Amino acid sequence: MREMMRMDDVWRRMKGKYVVVVLLTGLLVGAALAACGGPEPGPAEVTVVPEVSPSASPVASELEAVEVRQYQGEDLSSIDDFRENAIAGPQDVSLEGYRLEITGLVDSPLALTYDQVLDRKQYEKVVTLHCVEGWDATILWEGVLLEDLLEQAGVEDEAIIAIFHAADGYTSSLTLDYVRENDIMLAYKMNGVTLPPERGFPFQVVAESKWGYKWVKWVTEIELSADADYRGYWESYGYNSDGDLSGSMFEGQ
């Protein structure tokens, strides 16, 4: 009885002061547990988009695009579910004078207009972007295969990586093996809507099963290189160059 009274006394004295600490501790434990169940890359299926000539649907092109929120029974995130985290803020890339350059170790360097990039087989697939900040977004991406673009330029044998340059100066790289084996796309639409400027218009790399810092937005140049030690913008600050969701987030861990 006395023991119980003593505990009661202690609790009464402490509850005001320490309830905040206990709550904070609970939050921390919860956060730690949540962090343990890291993201799992899901298999993405590529679908060829049926070819529709723009002139064949003049009415459709005049209507305002509506975002797709469900695809083949799968719920999609909204295009507004992204957090703005570009190194220099959203970029406003004008198509006037825009060229997607393919340079470096290629037989014939290319400088393609927006329409020229789109003038090839188009694909769509649902892929989840996982950001290192902890959020993710599942989106129906529509775009062209990087492999098709690279094939047009003719990749030299010694090239092993593709370095993506963005309009804001951001860079990141992907190995050519990864690009080829995973049908990596250069997207121009998300959820059926043309990429908004803040989401990477005109083109964004859809680097599935890689962390978000590999998904370069506002792509202006693809440079083929043989430099295996190349580090992109965030990679040069310590993020892993592989960027695999299943691997370590940081270099040397």
Place this chain on the structure above:
Amino acid sequence: MLNRRTVGRMIRNVGRGFGWTALLLLLFTMLTGYGISQFRIVSGLTFEILNKAVSHRLHHYVEIPLLVVTLTHVGIAVWGRLVASRGKELGHEGDDAHG
């Protein structure tokens, strides 16, 4: 030989030390957290020292120590209060005996 009051004071001081350490770690965790999500602001404020990648790495490193220090602080506080409460009770018992 240390008496009960001295031991209680020592426990309180150690607990207080852990409390301040926990507070500092908590503030550091918040700063590095902002350094991840609001990296442009934090990077500018810290003269590029805390960029996103550095913040992220430090944020990971500080998680466990913060948890351990906070729990230790709470544990010591509970223990200290129990000791103090017991001491007071024994004192009352002494009073009763004298009374």
